[in-house]
Amino acid sequence: MSPEAPPHGKLLIFTAPSGAGKTTIVRHLLDRFPQLAFSVSATTRPPRVGEVDGRDYHFLTPAEFARRVAAGEFVEYEEVYPGRFYGTLHSEVHRSWAADKCVVFDIEVKGATTIKRHYPQDSLAVFVAPPDEETLFQRLRDRSTEDADSLRVRIARAGEELAYRERFDRILVNDDLPRALREAEGLADSFLR
Ligand code: ADP
Numbered sequence: 001m002s003p004e005a006p007p008h009g010k011l012l013i014f015t016a017p018s019g020a021g022k023t024t025i026v027r028h029l030l031d032r033f034p035q036l037a038f039s040v041s042a043t044t045r046p047p048r049v050g051e052v053d054g055r056d057y058h059f060l061t062p063a064e065f066a067r068r069v070a071a072g073e074f075v076e077y078e079e080v081y082p083g084r085f086y087g088t089l090h091s092e093v094h095r096s097w098a099a100d101k102c103v104v105f106d107i108e109v110k111g112a113t114t115i116k117r118h119y120p121q122d123s124l125a126v127f128v129a130p131p132d133e134e135t136l137f138q139r140l141r142d143r144s145t146e147d148a149d150s151l152r153v154r155i156a157r158a159g160e161e162l163a164y165r166e167r168f169d170r171i172l173v174n175d176d177l178p179r180a181l182r183e184a185e186g187l188a189d190s191f192l193r
């Protein structure tokens with residue numbers, strides 16, 4: 001077996017529109033379950049304050065991202081917002097599996113669908129649903145990470161993304177956070193057994 005292609009492990013996917021709470025839930029699970037390893041995506045968007053290259057994302061120039069697409073380095077990639085690319089690297093998935101870990105994803109709905117299609121048996125795809133659209137938008141605004149333009153495109157895209165909710169294995173409603181975190185722990189626990 002070549003080092004580039006270790007045997008398949010498991011994949012735990014969290015997907016949702018921006019602001020629904022994926023990152024909050026995924027970080028909580030990474031703290032609780034040492035068997036999980038985060039798939040660090042590549043992106044062409046600039047880092048936010050506090051984000052670290054190689055930990056939160058691999059921050060790439062558009063040219064470097066395009067070079068890696070041409071080299072076949074991505075499991076999937078999407079132009080999530082105009083001019084902003086995000087993608088999952090094969091190397092991230094293989095690194096986790098080689099370490100005997102289950103790889104966990106924080107990813108938008110189209111990429112999640114692609115990964116689920118590639119690994120239908122070994123993956124669990126969880127859609128994180130906000131209680132309602134207005135709460136989602138309010139959380140995005142309160143997070144204060146986006147400028148006005150970025151906020152607008154995220155809100156514009158959210159309706160389309162919410163329509164994907166029935167396509168995944170589970171829907172996790174993120175209303176009361178402690179309750180949602182407990183439910184996420186339960187899902188992870190049974191999937192990892
Ligand atoms: P995503 O990764 O899906 O974009 P985040 O995890 O960044 O979403 O959450 C968006 C914002 O909403 C963050 O500021 C986060 O602290 C907050 N948040 C997440 N879950 C809840 C919740 N259940 N109730 C209130 N605020 C929440």
Ligand code: 5GP
Pocket residue numbers: 016017018022041042045076077078080086087088106107108109110111112
């Ligand atoms: P953000 O800019 O808020 O970090 O991410 C924007 C959106 O891109 C989020 O919905 C996030 O989950 C998604 N995303 C992050 N990484 C990837 C990836 O590797 N592939 C895809 N398709 N989407 C991603």
